[in-house]
Amino acid sequence: MNHQLSASWPVVLSIAGFDPSSGAGIAADLKTFAAHGCYGVAAITALTIQNTQGVTALYPTEPTVVKDTIAALLADGHVKAIKVGMLANRANAEVVSEILESNSPLPSVLDPVFHSSNGRDLADAACQEFVREQLIKRASVITPNLVEASALTGLRVENLEAMKSAARKLVEMGARAVVVTGGHLDKAIDVLCDGSALEVFMGDRVKPENTHGTGCTFSSAIAANLALGRQLRDAVVLAKAYVTEAIRKAYVVGPGRVPLNHFYRMTQPSRLADHSAAVSEPVP
Numbered sequence: 001m002n003h004q005l006s007a008s009w010p011v012v013l014s015i016a017g018f019d020p021s022s023g024a025g026i027a028a029d030l031k032t033f034a035a036h037g038c039y040g041v042a043a044i045t046a047l048t049i050q051n052t053q054g055v056t057a058l059y060p061t062e063p064t065v066v067k068d069t070i071a072a073l074l075a076d077g078h079v080k081a082i083k084v085g086m087l088a089n090r091a092n093a094e095v096v097s098e099i100l101e102s103n104s105p106l107p108s109v110l111d112p113v114f115h116s117s118n119g120r121d122l123a124d125a126a127c128q129e130f131v132r133e134q135l136i137k138r139a140s141v142i143t144p145n146l147v148e149a150s151a152l153t154g155l156r157v158e159n160l161e162a163m164k165s166a167a168r169k170l171v172e173m174g175a176r177a178v179v180v181t182g183g184h185l186d187k188a189i190d191v192l193c194d195g196s197a198l199e200v201f202m203g204d205r206v207k208p209e210n211t212h213g214t215g216c217t218f219s220s221a222i223a224a225n226l227a228l229g230r231q232l233r234d235a236v237v238l239a240k241a242y243v244t245e246a247i248r249k250a251y252v253v254g255p256g257r258v259p260l261n262h263f264y265r266m267t268q269p270s271r272l273a274d275h276s277a278a279v280s281e282p283v284p
């Protein structure tokens, strides 16, 4: 088949877990890609059982299924960037490491997801060790939050100075570029270290405070911007602005944490009532 491809909808691959409540993981990633004018494809590393109130169980995908899914998607030949999120276990992390190594010209964003906000492990100990020792070297940029930066570096990362130290240490450990995200601080501060320069991005903390899927969305927004051909610094600045607005415009969908409004830039979806006249027109 020789279909004409749309140059304006680059394909972005998410390798991550599935959150059935659609706030985090693959669903958040695909919404973020779409909101950036990218076409999202996905390889599921684990199914989770969760709702707005938290994760209660997870079921890792067979590593061969992850590997074959990614191989099939890459074989189409149009993936322009890769985002990696929850991996669950070491076998899946090893699959992803090989994929990133053999596709190294592709920009890749690794969000080292270790725990859910309600304290559930989303990566076992062997996976966390492999991410720390190997995987962080394979991605173009990694996006740990304060807890993940602490786990990766062994430092206590609780303030801006510690975020800077952690970013530098992660580069020393082999990461090509790092964004330590400080969304849990009083100000939403992010620290970017690209190996040589270090830059701090200040942002206001916006309500609602109890948001779900922020890390997934931020890393996916960076991946989408890289797929669109932007430089890393611009991709980070744009991703931060996108996440800030998506939090500001978030709406409640359950009794627990609030997912981001990934499509805040679009107008309200039209309701069935808006079309009811056309739909219910009597047949002559």
Ligand code: PLP
Binding pocket: 016, 017, 018, 019, 024, 025, 026, 048, 050, 055, 085, 086, 113, 115, 116, 117, 118, 122, 211, 212, 213, 214, 215, 216
């Ligand atoms: N579920 C999946 C599949 C995730 O990837 C993540 C985070 O990356 C979470 C749950 C937890 O998200 P949060 O920490 O926002 O609750």
